Amino acid sequence: MPNDLTGQAIAITGASSGIGEATALACARAGASVALAARRADRIEALAARIEDEGGRAVALPTDVADERQARVFIEHAYEKLGRLDGLINNAGVMLLGPVEGADTDEWRRMVDVNVLGLLYCTHAAIPVMKRNEDPAGGHIVNVSSVAGRHASFGAAVYNFTKWGVCGFSEGLRQEVLHSGIRVTIIEPGFVETELLDHNTNPMVQAGAKHRKEEIGKVLEADDIANAIVYALAQPPHVSINEVLVRPTGQRT
Numbered sequence: 001m002p003n004d005l006t007g008q009a010i011a012i013t014g015a016s017s018g019i020g021e022a023t024a025l026a027c028a029r030a031g032a033s034v035a036l037a038a039r040r041a042d043r044i045e046a047l048a049a050r051i052e053d054e055g056g057r058a059v060a061l062p063t064d065v066a067d068e069r070q071a072r073v074f075i076e077h078a079y080e081k082l083g084r085l086d087g088l089i090n091n092a093g094v095m096l097l098g099p100v101e102g103a104d105t106d107e108w109r110r111m112v113d114v115n116v117l118g119l120l121y122c123t124h125a126a127i128p129v130m131k132r133n134e135d136p137a138g139g140h141i142v143n144v145s146s147v148a149g150r151h152a153s154f155g156a157a158v159y160n161f162t163k164w165g166v167c168g169f170s171e172g173l174r175q176e177v178l179h180s181g182i183r184v185t186i187i188e189p190g191f192v193e194t195e196l197l198d199h200n201t202n203p204m205v206q207a208g209a210k211h212r213k214e215e216i217g218k219v220l221e222a223d224d225i226a227n228a229i230v231y232a233l234a235q236p237p238h239v240s241i242n243e244v245l246v247r248p249t250g251q252r253t
């Protein structure tokens with residue numbers, strides 16, 4: 001069966017909405033058991049219940065990935081509850097846009113704490129846990145970067161900085177862990193309809209996004225990215241999908 005994840009145990013951060021929620025559902029429907037992390041406990045508990053109602057296996061583990069201790073506990077609990085850890089999808093992220101000059105530097109800290117440090121903490125905790133896997137051995141770390149990790153743009157400099165960091169880190173990590181059978185995949189979505197923009201307080205950002213969306217036409221849905229992630233996870237152990245860039249057809253940069 002194509003895209004079969006039967007037997008895999010997969011931990012997903014940012015599973016309370018958007019791409020993470022869609023990916024959790026897609027992984028569960030492909031046969032994986034899933035551990036769900038996010039700060040909004042009610043959302044991940046409802047998602048876990050929905051997956052279990054559909055006959056899947058899911059555990060909700062409320063977590064703030066920006067807190068190193070909580071990130072580590074998430075990975076350990078995912079392993080304990082699911083019995084192994086085959087996949088980690090580092091998806092949690094925030095995008096707070098605006099020019100550098102005059103920016104609220106607390107917003108920079110939030111982006112660096114979640115997009116960069118949260119991803120590093122979960123990865124650091126997951127590598128030794130994945131090395132415990134036997135029959136099959138190995139593991140898979142999927143890091144959600146962005147088109148913004150390849151193309152910088154006005155008003156996105158600090159978000160660009162965090163997503164560029166995800167790409168550089170992922171390639172270095174790939175070279176370090178390949179001999180343990182651990183694969184690393186970078187996912188780079190273009191414009192996806194989710195809650196990501198809603199956290200911006202600057203009205204110029206909302207207006208700019210609306211204009212951009214009109215230019216693109218049909219933007220991506222979270223399921224489109226979930227499908228790409230499942231495809232990468234479902235490859236046989238000798239095949240490593242290193243990087244997947246997915247834009248809406250109408251998106252120029």
Ligand code: NDP
Pocket residue numbers: 013014015016017018019020037038039040041043063064065066091092093094095114118144145146147148188189190191192193194195196197
């Ligand atoms: P959403 O805002 O819908 O989802 C973001 C997720 O991250 C939520 O589940 C949120 O959960 C979680 N999150 C935020 N902060 C934390 C934290 N401190 N600890 C744990 N979880 C946290 O947006 P998307 O689905 O669009 O975003 C998912 C990823 O995709 C992000 O990394 C984003 O940068 C990336 N991306 C998105 C694109 C788009 O166009 N939408 C394009 C390119 C990349 P909670 O608030 O409950 O903690």
